[in-house]
Amino acid sequence: MLTQTLERQTTWLDDRLTLGKGSKKLLNKIFPDHWSFMLGEIALYSFIILVLTGVFLTLYFIPSTAQVVYHGPYKPLDGQRVSEAYASTIDLSFSVRFGLVMRQMHHWAADVFIGAIAVHMCRIFFTGAFRRPRELNWAVGVTLLMLAIVNGFLGYSLPDDLVSGTGLRIAFSILLSVPVVGTYLAFFVFGGNFPGTSIIPRFFILHVLIIPAVIAGLIAAHLGMMVHQKHTQFRGKGATEKNVVGSVAWPTYAFKTLGYFFLTAAVLAGLAGLAQINPIWQYGPFIPYHVSYAVQPDWYMGWLDGALRIFPSWETVAFGHMIPTIFYPAVLFPGITFTVFYAWPFIEDHFTHESRQEHHLLDRPRDRPLRTAIGSGVLAFYFLLFSASATDVLANFFGISLNIVLWSFRILVPTVPIIVGFVAHRICKELQTWEDVGERKRPTIILRSADGSYVGTTADYRPGDEPRELEPEPVPEAVGAHANGASTPELVGAGAGLAAPSQASAVPSGVLQAPRAPRNFDGGGGFLSNLRPRRQRD
Amino acid sequence: MSDTLEERGDGAARQRIDDPHLSLPIENDRRMEAIIAGFLFVGLAAAVVLAVGYSLAWSEIWLGTIFTISLAGFGIGVTAWGKYLMPQGPFEEPREELSSSAEDREVFDATVERGVGIIGRRKLLVRLLGAGSAALGIVLAFPLLRSLGPRPGNSLFTTKWKRGSRLVTADGRVIDASFLETGGVTTVFPEGDAGSAISQTLLIRPGVPGSSIVTKPGRETWGPDGYVAFSKVCTHAGCPVALYMEETQQLLCPCHQSLFDILSGANPVFGPAPRPLPQLPLYIDADGYIRAQAGYDEPIGPGFWYRGND
Numbered sequence: 001m002l003t004q005t006l007e008r009q010t011t012w013l014d015d016r017l018t019l020g021k022g023s024k025k026l027l028n029k030i031f032p033d034h035w036s037f038m039l040g041e042i043a044l045y046s047f048i049i050l051v052l053t054g055v056f057l058t059l060y061f062i063p064s065t066a067q068v069v070y071h072g073p074y075k076p077l078d079g080q081r082v083s084e085a086y087a088s089t090i091d092l093s094f095s096v097r098f099g100l101v102m103r104q105m106h107h108w109a110a111d112v113f114i115g116a117i118a119v120h121m122c123r124i125f126f127t128g129a130f131r132r133p134r135e136l137n138w139a140v141g142v143t144l145l146m147l148a149i150v151n152g153f154l155g156y157s158l159p160d161d162l163v164s165g166t167g168l169r170i171a172f173s174i175l176l177s178v179p180v181v182g183t184y185l186a187f188f189v190f191g192g193n194f195p196g197t198s199i200i201p202r203f204f205i206l207h208v209l210i211i212p213a214v215i216a217g218l219i220a221a222h223l224g225m226m227v228h229q230k231h232t233q234f235r236g237k238g239a240t241e242k243n244v245v246g247s248v249a250w251p252t253y254a255f256k257t258l259g260y261f262f263l264t265a266a267v268l269a270g271l272a273g274l275a276q277i278n279p280i281w282q283y284g285p286f287i288p289y290h291v292s293y294a295v296q297p298d299w300y301m302g303w304l305d306g307a308l309r310i311f312p313s314w315e316t317v318a319f320g321h322m323i324p325t326i327f328y329p330a331v332l333f334p335g336i337t338f339t340v341f342y343a344w345p346f347i348e349d350h351f352t353h354e355s356r357q358e359h360h361l362l363d364r365p366r367d368r369p370l371r372t373a374i375g376s377g378v379l380a381f382y383f384l385l386f387s388a389s390a391t392d393v394l395a396n397f398f399g400i401s402l403n404i405v406l407w408s409f410r411i412l413v414p415t416v417p418i419i420v421g422f423v424a425h426r427i428c429k430e431l432q433t434w435e436d437v438g439e440r441k442r443p444t445i446i447l448r449s450a451d452g453s454y455v456g457t458t459a460d461y462r463p464g465d466e467p468r469e470l471e472p473e474p475v476p477e478a479v480g481a482h483a484n485g486a487s488t489p490e491l492v493g494a495g496a497g498l499a500a501p502s503q504a505s506a507v508p509s510g511v512l513q514a515p516r517a518p519r520n521f522d523g524g525g526g527f528l529s530n531l532r533p534r535r536q537r538d
Numbered sequence: 539m540s541d542t543l544e545e546r547g548d549g550a551a552r553q554r555i556d557d558p559h560l561s562l563p564i565e566n567d568r569r570m571e572a573i574i575a576g577f578l579f580v581g582l583a584a585a586v587v588l589a590v591g592y593s594l595a596w597s598e599i600w601l602g603t604i605f606t607i608s609l610a611g612f613g614i615g616v617t618a619w620g621k622y623l624m625p626q627g628p629f630e631e632p633r634e635e636l637s638s639s640a641e642d643r644e645v646f647d648a649t650v651e652r653g654v655g656i657i658g659r660r661k662l663l664v665r666l667l668g669a670g671s672a673a674l675g676i677v678l679a680f681p682l683l684r685s686l687g688p689r690p691g692n693s694l695f696t697t698k699w700k701r702g703s704r705l706v707t708a709d710g711r712v713i714d715a716s717f718l719e720t721g722g723v724t725t726v727f728p729e730g731d732a733g734s735a736i737s738q739t740l741l742i743r744p745g746v747p748g749s750s751i752v753t754k755p756g757r758e759t760w761g762p763d764g765y766v767a768f769s770k771v772c773t774h775a776g777c778p779v780a781l782y783m784e785e786t787q788q789l790l791c792p793c794h795q796s797l798f799d800i801l802s803g804a805n806p807v808f809g810p811a812p813r814p815l816p817q818l819p820l821y822i823d824a825d826g827y828i829r830a831q832a833g834y835d836e837p838i839g840p841g842f843w844y845r846g847n848d
């Protein structure tokens with residue numbers, strides 16, 4: 001029944017779109033099974049959730065700095081003059097049912113989105129997945145990271161609260177600091193001198209339409225390239241440079257990944273419901289001569305904030321022109337950061353010349369000690385800058401003077417990364433000498449025999465720890481579920497690597513029509529088995 | 539898996555059907571199905587409760603929690619379905635080299651070259667098209683970029699403070715010499731421009747009435763009756779320098795912790811700020827109101843290219 005309807009639908013589509021040819025490849029796409037391949041998926045799902053929750057927010061948010069008097073359920077603000085942007089965000093939080101959940105979910109999703117991108121990027125870096133042929137996709141990824149950070153900043157600037165207003169003031173000053181064109185840049189972006197009235201509507205359209213559209217396009221390109229070039233994979237039983245080994249897209253991987261989408265959404269909804277984020281009613285509306293204390297920007301801006309705090313005051317004046325001190329930490333430094341990120345595959349290749357061949361097998365980080373050392377050092381560097389964005393909090397917490405904290409960071413930021421890199425290098429070298437590193441240890445059982453001698457034997461594997469027994473095989477044409485222990489197997493397979501079940505074995509293999517499923521099976525056959533067996537392709 | 543592997547000896551036909559690549563990674567799939575059904579049911583039930591809670595306007599914490607339970611129910615259920623009730627392989631897919639074959643490449647190159655040849659024959663047209671579109675691009679940049687905002691002009695060099703401006707508070711109250719006690723501080727604006735972001739100024743009274751605060755040579759008259767005034771816009775990145783510390787007579791910018799020493803003319807003594815806060819020269823008029831002797835003698839706030847040496 002089900003199979004027949006499905007078949008009719010797929011046939012209908014295939015008659016019009018030649019679906020069969022391409023979908024076979026897509027449905028049989030192989031996804032390597034390794035937890036680290038899930039990081040990019042978390043980023044993708046966070047983005048989808050950002051779009052869904054963001055659309056909800058746009059229905060209520062008013063991008064305007066026009067002043068209104070707030071009247072509403074949040075009594076401490078009642079009667080105060082605030083901007084429409086601020087008032088509408090307060091209303092969204094207190095007067096729209098489910099609004100606070102949606103708003104907080106949006107904000108948490110932004111934080112998780114950028115975090116997932118960053119960790120995903122680490123995976124790509126430390127395993128060398130950026131090498132030929134994937135240099136372009138690395139560049140797309142770096143662009144995505146940059147746009148995500150920018151859009152996050154634009155987003156939390158929208159509610160026009162005191163914290164975001166202070167951030168905007170700093171952003172204006174940063175634009176101002178660019179040599180030659182800075183003043184024009186700042187005035188054009190803000191529509192005049194700070195604060196003006198244009199910035200929130202302008203940031204709004206960038207935030208909800210333009211940048212998300214670019215991000216969506218780049219994500220499509222990113223995934224398209226990934227499908228075309230196929231996944232990288234770790235070395236393991238059967239994995240070579242000439243194949244991909246893992247689980248099949250349809251239905252196994254599709255279900256796992258749909259499950260991960262729900263799980264990501266669940267974590268974000270949990271945070272949204274239980275963990276307050278950006279309580280703008282506590283910060284108050286933006287007033288240009290007010291400022292809030294001990295507020296940090298969202299985490300992904302921390303490295304820039306830290307750089308602004310610890311960079312010395314090097315204002316240079318020459319020939320009647322000035323290069324303001326914040327130009328170095330806030331413009332030049334991120335500029336260099338992203339240039340190096342973009343260039344990394346080419347920098348590395350300059351020394352290794354690995355681009356002469358394609359690389360689909362991943363490096364274990366310990367096998368590339370220098371790269372791992374550089375990566376660890378760079379991570380330590382940005383982590384320290386991130387910590388430096390909390391100088392005041394740290395000084396308060398440890399009861400030491402700000403001066404000591406500031407100077408500690410000025411010393412630690414350039415030195416610790418070198419030490420970390422050195423230590424990482426040593427650890428890699430050390431690990432290389434260990435043959436079975438990474439494998440679960442099996443206990444040795446020592447028995448003393450009656451005559452007092454000792455015999456040591458290695459204990460059995462614990463269930464699940466055994467080395468993989470199976471050689472990878474091409475996906476059979478029909479993938480069904482096998483009911484273990486059931487008297488009749490519910491499984492039908494035909495085509496390469498798998499003979500037809502006995503009930504259907506009358507059909508010679510290699511013909512276009514694959515065997516029908518036995519009566520008691522309604523999950524296989526159909527769509528997949530209508531496709532030509534793999535080996536008949538050419 | 540173990541189940542199928544044990545069956546391997548049964549005979550060839552059976553073994554093919556029970557290809558372990560397609561078998562389940564668990565022993566008892568009926569039990570797993572029941573467990574998964576349980577999770578999916580939780581997802582469904584929580585969705586229904588969410589609808590009820592929504593219509594009864596439960597608090598956002600409850601709505602968020604129930605929403606989470608629903609999503610987690612589906613999430614765990616569907617993941618487990620994919621992980622335990624579907625074949626796990628390992629499967630393999632061949633990988634072809636990405637580069638096209640030599641012939642394809644030759645054809646590709648030749649095709650591109652053919653086009654380039656056809657185009658390149660018309661040198662005049664190529665140049666006109668190039669020059670024309672470049673010109674159009676530059677011309678369009680003007681309306682598209684230029685309209686975005688006014689030219690900075692001298693707006694970064696001035697504030698609304700003028701000779702004789704009376705000091706007012708943010709809500710417009712005029713400030714006279716008795717407004718602050720010793721050790722007091724308030725934010726002031728030039729009369730008529732209360733609340734302005736660029737004119738915001740800190741009025742501080744570090745001295746006692748009658749004393750005169752001299753922060754630097756040449757500023758002998760700027761601090762009458764124990765008062766001094768500095769621009770409140772930080773010279774680092776423009777935050778309001780909001781915190782006055784009376785014991786040390788310092789101002790702290792909360793953004794990146796620059797410290798300014800009031801009595802030496804708001805010199806930066808700590809942190810990333812590069813320059814002192816500009817000082818506003820004050821005087822007290824015949825009616826006892828505090829006024830500015832003049833506007834600031836240098837641009838306020840963070841640096842910019844055209845600022846030069848003042």
Ligand code: HEM
Binds near residue numbers: 061089151154215
């Ligand atoms: C590219 C990924 C995105 C990121 C990183 C992001 C991030 C943010 C952040 C951090 C906020 C501040 C929320 C708050 O705490 O108030 C925000 C607000 C907002 N976002 Fe997004 N967002 C993204 C995409 C979108 C999309 C696609 C839309 C709509 C189609 C959208 C619509 C909005 C609206 C209307 C607000 C203002 C409402 C409010 O402040 O509560 N966002 N965004």
Ligand code: FES
Binds near residue numbers: 773775777792793796
């Ligand atoms: S803005 Fe004042 S210290 Fe940075």
